[in-house]
Amino acid sequence: MSAAAGPRPVSIFDVAKRAGVSHQTVSRVINDAPQVAAATRAKVKDAIAELGYRPNRSARALAGGALKSVTVLTTDTSLYGTAETLRGIEDAARAAGFSVLVSVMDPDQAYSEADLLGRLPHDGAAAIVIAHDETTVRAMRALHERQPGATVATCGEHQEDRDADWLISLDDRTVAARATRYLLDMGHRQVHYLAIPGTAGRRTGWSDALAAAGITAPAAVESGWSVAAAAEAATALVADPAVTAILCGNDDLAFGVLHAAHRAGRAVPGDLSVIGFDDYPLAAYHVPPLTTVDLDFRGVGRGAFERLRAMLEGGPDPRPSWRSPELIVRETSGPPRQ
Amino acid sequence: MSAAAGPRPVSIFDVAKRAGVSHQTVSRVINDAPQVAAATRAKVKDAIAELGYRPNRSARALAGGALKSVTVLTTDTSLYGTAETLRGIEDAARAAGFSVLVSVMDPDQAYSEADLLGRLPHDGAAAIVIAHDETTVRAMRALHERQPGATVATCGEHQEDRDADWLISLDDRTVAARATRYLLDMGHRQVHYLAIPGTAGRRTGWSDALAAAGITAPAAVESGWSVAAAAEAATALVADPAVTAILCGNDDLAFGVLHAAHRAGRAVPGDLSVIGFDDYPLAAYHVPPLTTVDLDFRGVGRGAFERLRAMLEGGPDPRPSWRSPELIVRETSGPPRQ
DNA sequence: ATGAAAGCGCTAACAT
DNA sequence: ATGTTAGCGCTTTCAT
Numbered sequence: 001m002s003a004a005a006g007p008r009p010v011s012i013f014d015v016a017k018r019a020g021v022s023h024q025t026v027s028r029v030i031n032d033a034p035q036v037a038a039a040t041r042a043k044v045k046d047a048i049a050e051l052g053y054r055p056n057r058s059a060r061a062l063a064g065g066a067l068k069s070v071t072v073l074t075t076d077t078s079l080y081g082t083a084e085t086l087r088g089i090e091d092a093a094r095a096a097g098f099s100v101l102v103s104v105m106d107p108d109q110a111y112s113e114a115d116l117l118g119r120l121p122h123d124g125a126a127a128i129v130i131a132h133d134e135t136t137v138r139a140m141r142a143l144h145e146r147q148p149g150a151t152v153a154t155c156g157e158h159q160e161d162r163d164a165d166w167l168i169s170l171d172d173r174t175v176a177a178r179a180t181r182y183l184l185d186m187g188h189r190q191v192h193y194l195a196i197p198g199t200a201g202r203r204t205g206w207s208d209a210l211a212a213a214g215i216t217a218p219a220a221v222e223s224g225w226s227v228a229a230a231a232e233a234a235t236a237l238v239a240d241p242a243v244t245a246i247l248c249g250n251d252d253l254a255f256g257v258l259h260a261a262h263r264a265g266r267a268v269p270g271d272l273s274v275i276g277f278d279d280y281p282l283a284a285y286h287v288p289p290l291t292t293v294d295l296d297f298r299g300v301g302r303g304a305f306e307r308l309r310a311m312l313e314g315g316p317d318p319r320p321s322w323r324s325p326e327l328i329v330r331e332t333s334g335p336p337r338q
Numbered sequence: 339m340s341a342a343a344g345p346r347p348v349s350i351f352d353v354a355k356r357a358g359v360s361h362q363t364v365s366r367v368i369n370d371a372p373q374v375a376a377a378t379r380a381k382v383k384d385a386i387a388e389l390g391y392r393p394n395r396s397a398r399a400l401a402g403g404a405l406k407s408v409t410v411l412t413t414d415t416s417l418y419g420t421a422e423t424l425r426g427i428e429d430a431a432r433a434a435g436f437s438v439l440v441s442v443m444d445p446d447q448a449y450s451e452a453d454l455l456g457r458l459p460h461d462g463a464a465a466i467v468i469a470h471d472e473t474t475v476r477a478m479r480a481l482h483e484r485q486p487g488a489t490v491a492t493c494g495e496h497q498e499d500r501d502a503d504w505l506i507s508l509d510d511r512t513v514a515a516r517a518t519r520y521l522l523d524m525g526h527r528q529v530h531y532l533a534i535p536g537t538a539g540r541r542t543g544w545s546d547a548l549a550a551a552g553i554t555a556p557a558a559v560e561s562g563w564s565v566a567a568a569a570e571a572a573t574a575l576v577a578d579p580a581v582t583a584i585l586c587g588n589d590d591l592a593f594g595v596l597h598a599a600h601r602a603g604r605a606v607p608g609d610l611s612v613i614g615f616d617d618y619p620l621a622a623y624h625v626p627p628l629t630t631v632d633l634d635f636r637g638v639g640r641g642a643f644e645r646l647r648a649m650l651e652g653g654p655d656p657r658p659s660w661r662s663p664e665l666i667v668r669e670t671s672g673p674p675r676q
Numbered sequence: 677a678t679g680a681a682a683g684c685g686c687t688a689a690c691a692t
Numbered sequence: 693a694t695g696t697t698a699g700c701g702c703t704t705t706c707a708t
Contacts, residue, residue, distance in 0.1 A: 009462070011685055012685065021694075021695085022695045025693085028693095035693055036693070040693080055686080056400070056686070058460060058686090059684070059685030059686040059700090060685080060687075061700090062684090063686040064687060064688065064699090077424060078422055080416070086415060087414075090442045091442070100440055101437050101440075102438050102440050104428045122396060124347070227619055252619075252620070255623055282565050285565040285566065285593055349702085360678065360679050360680080361702085362679060363677085363679080365703060369703085378678085394702070397684090397703085398703075399702090400686085400701080400703090401701075401704070402703060
């Protein structure tokens with residue numbers, strides 16, 4: 001699909017001829033090989049500039065060179081967390097000269113290993129999966145099993161793998177516990193949890209904190225991913241005057257709860273405290289500003305890429321460079337009304 | 339970066355041997371060439387399945403075959419409109435067997451043509467630019483000039499190009515005028531506009547409607563892209579009791595205005611009507627629900643890809659298949675208080 | 677309907 | 693320090 005027809009693009013041979021050297025020397029120059037005389041290198045670089053030469057990635061890949069690409073697999077690029085993670089990956093990848101491919105999966109479909117591999121540009125191609133639901137979690141496991149040296153994932157759950165070097169995650173469990181305790185400490189007798197599908201970390205942190213306080217956790221209320229689903233799922237919860245505090249799986253759910261609470265005539269935070277997760281840019285400017293948890297998705301994306309690169313190129317394992325989750329208290333949470 | 343070492347991936351020759359045919363016949367089968375005996379085709383397909391063969395995209399591209407990839411260029415993949423457009427492109431691209439590359443540009447940087455081309459996997463590679471600011475608009479022009487047969491853009495502004503077949507855009511101008519008139523018809527004497535950087539369509543529609551009503555348009559208030567920037571930029575505006583209606587460049591800005599209005603003690607919609615653009619999923623669940631304009635970004639993304647494909651493969655020009663912008667009246671707009 | 681030969685642009689090995 | 697020779701896996705011709 002080169003389409004844009006036009007004259008044949010300039011190749012390494014054209015450059016070689018122009019510079020009066022062999023094509024191999026040109027190859028050395030564009031790959032920053034050490035043993036090239038400064039004068040030669042300059043000549044070649046001039047020729048490259050004059051001709052507007054650009055290396056052909058396909059030829060490079062085929063010849064056994066580094067392809068330098070990552071494929072990002074996920075189910076929803078519009079979700080805030082996913083979009084930010086993708087952005088972090090892209091930032092780091094670009095800086096390292098990698099190109100990034102995006103492959104969106106259907107959350108409601110079951111993928112065979114062949115389906116998954118078919119999304120990679122070639123066998124053994126590097127992949128990062130942004131995992132947050134059943135489909136992506138399964139994909140991350142399958143891909144890692146098949147090509148452990150070229151697969152990395154970001155994921156907010158599944159503590160069993162937490163320490164695996166190929167799995168980058170934020171400690172949402174600890175901060176969920178902290179948020180729950182914060183609510184309890186203010187005098188709430190009970191904290192409810194509105195859950196996004198599949199996430200175990202936040203849910204576990206929440207029940208941990210409750211258990212530590214000697215409180216029996218109520219059943220978590222299951223919600224879908226959308227604000228609409230949350231508003232719907234939380235209807236009964238917010239209508240119950242005994243419910244004074246709700247921890248939500250993410251900010252979208254929190255907004256849904258706020259909406260439902262408003263409709264039910266419950267004042268926030270007077271009658272009801274609501275806490276989200278993610279700290280959407282909007283959270284601070286919501287009316288009232290949302291108490292939530294800052295999650296550094298972009299940093300995690302960058303970290304995932306760096307880890308992948310270390311795997312691929314055998315460099316030193318990069319130090320984690322993202323912020324730890326942090327509870328940000330704003331105006332949707334407070335002590336219960338006596 | 340094939341990394342994941344392992345045994346050499348199976349090639350077309352392995353399949354050929356297994357099926358007892360030449361490698362060329364295998365090539366014909368995987369490319370759905372017509373002149374292959376049904377029996378042969380079946381044999382080959384079996385061999386492919388048994389061996390788990392997957393064609394190597396790089397080799398294909400190099401040999402002059404279709405690369406089937408699109409590079410999406412934009413400045414911010416986290417913006418709602420951009421994320422949705424990207425999603426639409428990805429949907430359509432996947433269905434057509436194309437892979438999609440994402441390349442994020444820095445909005446504050448000036449890019450040379452070489453910089454831009456360097457983001458494509460090879461010379462003449464297909465590209466879609468999601469344009470919404472100076473950087474991306476410039477990129478879209480430069481790329482289109484350089485490779486008119488392989489560049490498409492989505493863009494909400496710049497009417498001069500509106501009818502170009504390579505430029506897909508929504509008619510935000512007309513709907514902006516409609517929204518303004520709606521406000522005027524309810525009795526507002528004046529409508530103010532809080533502008534996102536660079537967009538001409540909405541701004542023009544707004545001033546058109548004002549002019550048509552014989553009203554001199556006030557200076558538009560310039561804002562950045564963020565909710566924070568909008569809240570800041572709108573501070574003076576919302577504080578002015580003479581201001582009763584504000585049209586905002588997008589929903590983020592509208593949320594910023596709502597925040598500022600709340601801080602200034604102005605009731606919405608009693609004292610102040612606010613209208614956004616984009617219809618974020620959250621808009622309907624905001625408290626109060628936001629009056630805004632539905633913009634079918636995902637449809638536009640799909641459309642952009644289809645157009646590109648038609649260019650590339652010379653197919654029939656696809657019919658536009660996205661929804662027209664539509665004003666959605668919710669609860670942040672109403673008649674001015676007498 | 678099928679096969680054989682050539683070559684895409686590049687890098688890896690081996691020269692020198 | 694530089695040049696020469698092979699191929700990477702595939703699609704094109706061009707045969708048969």
